[in-house]
Amino acid sequence: MTLQHYLALSAIIFTIGMTGVLVRRNLIVMFMSVELMLNAVNINLAAFSKFLNALGGQVFIVFVMAVAAAEAAVGLALIITLFKNKPTVNADELNTMNG
Amino acid sequence: MLVELIFVVIKILVVITVLLLGVAYMTWLERKVIGHMQVRLGPTHVGWKGLLQPIADGLKLVAKEDIVPTMVDKPVYIIAPLLSLIPALSAFAVIPFTNATINLFGKEYHLYITDINVGLLYILALSSVGTYGIIMSGWASNSKYALLGSLRSSAQVISYETAMGLSLVGPILLAGTLSLKGITEAQTNGLWFIIPQFVAFVIYLISAVAETNRAPFDLPEAETELVAGFHVEYSSMKFAMFFLAEYANMYVVSSIATIVFLGGWNGPFGPSFVWFAAKVLFLMFFYLWLRATLPRLRFDQLMTLGWKILIPIALVNVVVTSIVLYAIS
Amino acid sequence: MISNLVSIMPELLMTIFGLVLIAIDVMTRKNSKSGVGYFGIFFIIIAVLASIPVGGFKIFGFGQTLVWDMYSFAFFCVFAIAYILTTIGSVDYLRERDILKGEFYIITYFSIVGMMFMVSATDLAVLYAGMETMAISMYILAGFEKKNLKSNEAGLKYFIIGAFSSAIFLFGLSYIYGYTGTTKYAEIAQMISANGLNNFNIKLGMVMMLAGLAFKISAVPFHMWAPDVYNGAPTPATGFMTVAPKAAAMGAIVRFVWIALEPAAAQWQLFFSILAVLTMTYGNLVALAQNNVKRMLAYSAISHAGYMLIGVVSMNELGYQAIAFYTMVYAFMNIGAFTILSLMKNKGIIEDERLESFAGLGKKYPIISLAMLIFMFSLAGIPPLAGFMGKFYIFTSAIKSGVIWLAIVGVINSVIACYYYMRVTIFMYFKEPEYEVTVDMKAASFIASLIAVVFVLVIGVFPSFFMNIVKFMIV
């Protein structure tokens, strides 16, 4: 398990997440894809932290996780308020403002 | 290396076997104890004093028809019980139940499976995973009772998880480590943490009961209103697995309480394993006792207790502990 | 330890005051929630006054991960201005729509804490934490009008794309961390000057990170969220969102470029200048085609980010000062414009913010129209209004550093931009009304726009004082 392995794994996960955000149209799935991207970052940070023998990266992961939690809370709340007005979670139907 | 590996596998198998037996006989004990408390006898027919009852129950469950209702979300429906059971069993990987060692080929080995420096965090994390099993089962069943039960259950579990986590901060402050072994050793030559952290202990105990969905917090499966809660649509071994998971979780939280507050394997004399087992079993008995004694709470009372009483007290406990600790040192 | 506390003293003060605001919010009755905002103004003024870095001092804290200096202070002033104007100007709008809640002010307030961390960060971790504090608050603000579908959409779009951009930012950041072994700006700079910028991974990381920041300032091609979000969000919130987060991200970019990229400045000039050109040009050209003033201002906000980026491209002290000054000026004029926009109401025939709503306004509401005229021409950069001073400063910095072509692109753009700002005045003054439009100017909005107008004029004529605020010492 060299550093490159971890980086490759995280790059793959990141790409999957990114593709998910760009391709999928279900808001929840898009949000989950974003979380996937964040986790890819966490893998990177953990790997670097290990191979650099520095703790900074791991501290950063805690940051990222806390932020991801806050984001989840806010994001899901937004989805719920949207759903109350318009029962859909399809991103393509968010077209009230075209122009 | 290979020896080590084999030894670890053996340890795992032993622990799991003991655990499963413990779970099985806990059901027997539960029926017996509650029976006697209610001036009944409990199971008597299968074996001496009904001692083979759990085995019979197990066989029955294995042989029962496995009904999968038509409207369920099948993959999720099947994964859900596994997701409840696996974390409950896996938690035992880090529980140090004895300080005895064994000498194999000139090398000392611990008898507990392993010790990691974030043991407590690992257990908390696993118990969170268990929530997924509950919510997935309710969602997959496509039954109103199951869904409501699972929602209640997960709401309850996550509500008390916060209080539980906070109550553990005090002992961690005292011990200065997250390793369960470390916490036990911190109590070897001093007070058990139940003395300085009595408040935390009480909070932990209440939360633990709620975490495991046991009476008087057994709302998710309240028979009278929700039939059986989240596993109403489960039968056969899938149902049994929820059952196993519940009892295994009881063992887990009791073990944590033992380690964190009651000094773990520490005892004035005798083998450490016995002390550990005795403390755990006492706590398990306490569970049964509660079930026999207390009526079920209303859901709003449950939430009020968790959010408005336990969490503030736990927070105050953390602050006070840290300030006192700083003042002493 | 003391220096640690002093270095985050403004942020700490703001946080404490923010908590007090929460307490006030909880204690006030439902119909007097504007009091929360007014208390916020009071608190923020105290915080600003308490945190003036006397004599240009500069305090590093927490192992050089953040710093409080004149530069941070200048941006703090911008945020305070944005907060004060938004607060006063929003009361009537929010009450009208029945969303006058204390949370609006509290969230705005806490977002400022995040912004302050962004501009005073000298470490990527602090930058990230601040950025997310800001961003999450902004998602809520954008979706604040729960019952309005447009607002919901705005919030969600902002959220998805914002989270996406922070993920990209973070991924880049992780590479920088991995290959330089540090997240501190100064140490990154050392690594770069020692090894050059030949490491592909560092470059990739930088590009991804800067792209993530570019999302936050809505720079083209990372702008796609901006029009819809600015259009859908409640108007006062839009006013705030076009100003403060942009200023914060600009401040963060500047500090990053200033310290971390300093050894490789020349290589990044091209990157930023392409970004600037695209941003200005795209924002302006699309704004030309808009018939909804709010949307037009949204695109104009994109183009203004482009002008600000010219200051980054300059890579000199003057450019950085220019950005701070520009954001300050922009706060006054843009929030002023949005305040007036938020008052427009016609009786359901067309959208309130349509250009046609402004027809004949000059005759019916001369004072409001005059204010709008001033804001529009200020945004267009016509002297003697503040907007001109901002642009002048920016172009001065560009010429100083020799990127004359960019200055030329900039001025051509500002001429193009002039046309769509003028359209508003055309409708106000030169056209007869087609629909009945009412502008319900209450005391609070009046005061907000009055403050904005006065400052736009004052900064336009006597910019010295404000230029001195943004004068800071170089590291």
Added chain:
Amino acid sequence: MSGYLPIALMLVVAALIGIISVSVGFLIRPRKPEKVKLSVYECGMPEFSDARQRYNVRFYVIAMLFVIFDVETVFLFPWAVSFDVLGLFGLIEMIIFIIILVFGYFYAWKKGALEWA
């Protein structure tokens, strides 16, 4: 790393036990599906509608609160472990942190997020 290998093994064993115990009865258990048996339980009546409907938003609020508070609790753990090292400054910082948390908590309380009636 070796500390984690047993955990991985444990997970594998636990999973195996789960899977085996589900599938062990496969050969002996009866299989007589019929329509009524395969319908979900609804007090013996034919099922009324799909169960996955919208449910009380309070569950959601609780979930949100949990996410926030639990993650905040996570910050307490490392602090508690290295309490000795951090000293007074760490204590002050954490008290500030807890104060912020408490404000958020009481805010949620006052806004009725913790009520269940």
Added chain:
Amino acid sequence: MENILSILIFFPVVAAVFIMIFSKSGKFAMWSAFIASVIEFILTIPLMTNFDKGSAGMQFVERYYWIRSLNIDYYLGVDGISILMVFLTTFLSAIAILGSFTYIQKRQKEFYVSMLVLEAAMVGVFCALDFFLFYIFWEAMLIPMYLIIGVWGGQRRIYAAVKFFLYTLAGSVFMMLAIIALYFKYGSMTGEYTFDILKISAMGAQFPLGFQIIVFLAFFFGFAIKVPMFPFHTWLPDAHVEAPTAGSVILAGVLLKMGTYGFLRFCLPITPIASIKFVPLVAILSVIAIIYGGLVAMVQEDVKKLVAYSSVSHMGFVTLGIYAFNQSGIEGGILQMFNHGIITGALFLLIGLIYERTHTRLIADYGGIAAKVPVYATVFLIFTMASVALPSMGGFIGEFLVLVGAFKAFPTYAGLAALGVIVSAVYMLWMYQRVFFQSVNPNLHHLDDMTVREVFYMIPLIIVVFWTGMYPETFTSYMHESVKALVEQLNAVSVAMK
């Protein structure tokens, strides 16, 4: 006396604010604006009388720190060239305001406020000695003028206003870049960063050629649009035609002069080498403007448009004279600026007042009105003659001096320009004939002659036209020294170039 220029600039602003706040009725607004503009004009008289004609330098200088961090000063002063322009501005503004009394029927208050603000900005442009200040005033004129055209203009006023605004702005932003470039160039050469026009002008010859060319082109672009020179003139007919009378008067009378003033004040001294290099370009464009403007004017059917195109032609003389680079050419140019302001202003006023009565400006709708409105016909004839440069009237002296200067510098172009004089006689007289003689248009039965007010504001214009025609020394004496200094500087440069 030492703050006279500031007073001149800010008095109209104060008056505008006063009107904005206290005016309840349009009548009050118009009278107070008129009084304010007359006071403003009276204030210029001591300026004129106290001016030391024997000095080429700046007088009445005021200088205060303004934006210290960029070394921008509030720096005012007038020399022989600009003082005439200040005089022209205040003079025409007063008359234009008086001339709007009946023309402007809606939103009078705003109109007069705009006029006063515009006046202040115009005076400011001519007095500013700091580049930055100059630019501020230069751009500040745009907003009131834009409003004047857009709100009170004719049918296509919106189009005209926007076109005017964007053209002018487009020109001036490049000027801004040039100004900033000069700031840094001067700073890097001397170590002193300043926007001081005089200091930078003094350095003019030492700027490297390439830099001079760039700066020259930027300035040229801005000023040529304002003048307007030939290819940049397309905004002018629209703006003049659509603007209300007062707007046209100010546009033609003052705003166009700013372009040529800019050439004199900036292009020549700051970029002398580039200016000399670009003489052929400017001369050719000027000649084209003279002839083209005249020919286009000839075929116009709209009187106002005709006068507008005649402005293009006349302003061509000005630029031609300036780029002759000799005493008579430049003096002729300045005099022509002054005269053109008076004459074209008067013509626009006259067109405006007949338009108020008939609501048409097409030549074909008139005819034979000389008999109905004899006074009007007489006054119109005077200014027509002045416009075709009849000797003894203002226009003659200016054009004559320009041609004398131009013959010295570039005879061919001067010859072609002289043709323009003939063309202008053709279109003006032909227009006069078609409007005032021939058969009477049956629609024009009720046509009142000029009222007392109208005669009253034409009289000063007539006086000035004859005065400049008979005794130009009154005005040229102001500029002799300044122009001499300028010519000497240019000669020194051209000698050095050889």
